[in-house]
Amino acid sequence: MHPKALLDSCAELVALVLRFDHPADAIVSRYFRQHKQLGPRERATLAETAYNVLRHKLRFESLARSGQGPRERRLAILGFHGPRDFLKSALSDSEKQWLDACDAVPPEAWLPQHRHNLPDWLADALRAQVGDAFEALAASLNEPAPLDLRVNVLVAKRADVQRELAEAGVRAAPTPYSPWGLRIEGKPALQKIEAFRRGAIEVQDEGSQLLAWILDAHRGEMVVDFCAGAGGKTLAIGAMMRNTGRLYAFDTSAHRLEALKPRLARSGLSNVHPAALAHERDERVKRLAGKIDRVLVDAPCSGLGTLRRNPDLKWRQTPQDVAELVTKQAAILESAQRLLKPGGRLVYATCSVLPEENEAIAAAFSERHPEFEPLPVAEVLRGLKLAEAEALCTADGRFLRLWPHRHHTDGFFAAVWQRRG
Numbered sequence: 001m002h003p004k005a006l007l008d009s010c011a012e013l014v015a016l017v018l019r020f021d022h023p024a025d026a027i028v029s030r031y032f033r034q035h036k037q038l039g040p041r042e043r044a045t046l047a048e049t050a051y052n053v054l055r056h057k058l059r060f061e062s063l064a065r066s067g068q069g070p071r072e073r074r075l076a077i078l079g080f081h082g083p084r085d086f087l088k089s090a091l092s093d094s095e096k097q098w099l100d101a102c103d104a105v106p107p108e109a110w111l112p113q114h115r116h117n118l119p120d121w122l123a124d125a126l127r128a129q130v131g132d133a134f135e136a137l138a139a140s141l142n143e144p145a146p147l148d149l150r151v152n153v154l155v156a157k158r159a160d161v162q163r164e165l166a167e168a169g170v171r172a173a174p175t176p177y178s179p180w181g182l183r184i185e186g187k188p189a190l191q192k193i194e195a196f197r198r199g200a201i202e203v204q205d206e207g208s209q210l211l212a213w214i215l216d217a218h219r220g221e222m223v224v225d226f227c228a229g230a231g232g233k234t235l236a237i238g239a240m241m242r243n244t245g246r247l248y249a250f251d252t253s254a255h256r257l258e259a260l261k262p263r264l265a266r267s268g269l270s271n272v273h274p275a276a277l278a279h280e281r282d283e284r285v286k287r288l289a290g291k292i293d294r295v296l297v298d299a300p301c302s303g304l305g306t307l308r309r310n311p312d313l314k315w316r317q318t319p320q321d322v323a324e325l326v327t328k329q330a331a332i333l334e335s336a337q338r339l340l341k342p343g344g345r346l347v348y349a350t351c352s353v354l355p356e357e358n359e360a361i362a363a364a365f366s367e368r369h370p371e372f373e374p375l376p377v378a379e380v381l382r383g384l385k386l387a388e389a390e391a392l393c394t395a396d397g398r399f400l401r402l403w404p405h406r407h408h409t410d411g412f413f414a415a416v417w418q419r420r421g
Ligand SMILES: C[S@@+](CC[C@H](N)C(=O)[O-])C[C@H]1O[C@@H](n2cnc3c(N)ncnc32)[C@H](O)[C@@H]1O
Pocket: 208, 226, 227, 228, 229, 230, 231, 232, 233, 234, 250, 251, 252, 253, 256, 277, 279, 280, 298, 299, 300, 301, 332
């Protein structure tokens, strides 16, 4: 594709994602479906340019106040993912001069909001939690995430898969914390790789893998993944159970559970039972009350721990949305707790970095339910012999708290309880 045409397409896609009427990944996928002629490199340029604009929106908008032409085009130029000389071959002389002037503004001259590129309410909430580490956190949230894989231990060993990937030209290193994880260099087309086709690997952030570990499901148990979605954690839990027992994958979205089916088929698991719920108090939940050994509530949340992958969320979520989610999270946890038998384990998790969706939900639950004994997550991790248990937790060891700038995972939270006997 000619550089000029590619830049025009980038500007078109930037305009679409900045409407914020749908998630950016859905807009990008729809754009690609409507433009089937685009090759893989052009798709990568388009997607990364749109995501760059979302990541650095405040700074780019400020720079785009100068210059000429449509605003989306100026934003696409600033966020363009690709060699500078390729980009410049698509620009007019005045655009080249404008871009050079933008590039010449040194980072020391940027205003704080142009450095962190976060809405004020979110910047304040993060600063209040991490203090001096705020700049490092903001920078890491604005970096693209690496590609992490989980090795399906039912099918293969991590070291063997690492060798197999190397033979296929894919460089992978073991993840530091999850014993199932491999971190990949670059973004290879996994669908073409034999290990993926035969179910030996799945894409899953290392932090997400750790949540499945914390549930610590055993052979032959009855387990519920209450908010299973497309089953990222379900698949890990099913493998941990060695394909025995019964693992219910619940979700209110039949559409998301549908996406679990091909992944299940690849994984070789036959112990998973997906079921769409009407709501969290569905009859199915009542029927299983008091019968379940382990329940994971991977609650619907603001997703603000995943800004590396979903940079649009910082512009689409509002404090009002978070308040509604908090009510929902408490209601789901309240319903899910009924499933547990005495001695059973309950895990509440989110991919949010906000205390109101995390520690506050856990504290309110402990207060309401003295029959549930909180288990310090650092102890749980030590029991599982996972590396650096303390480093993955809050200072008091009570909760899992993963941060992109410290752990190079998405932001995750988890709390664990055991129902008293
Ligand atoms: C964080 S996502 C789950 C991600 C999934 N566990 C994974 O690892 O891929 C939260 C899920 O909760 C589901 N959900 C929302 N409200 C629910 C409810 N009342 N009961 C059960 N699931 C619900 C959403 O459809 C969504 O799939």
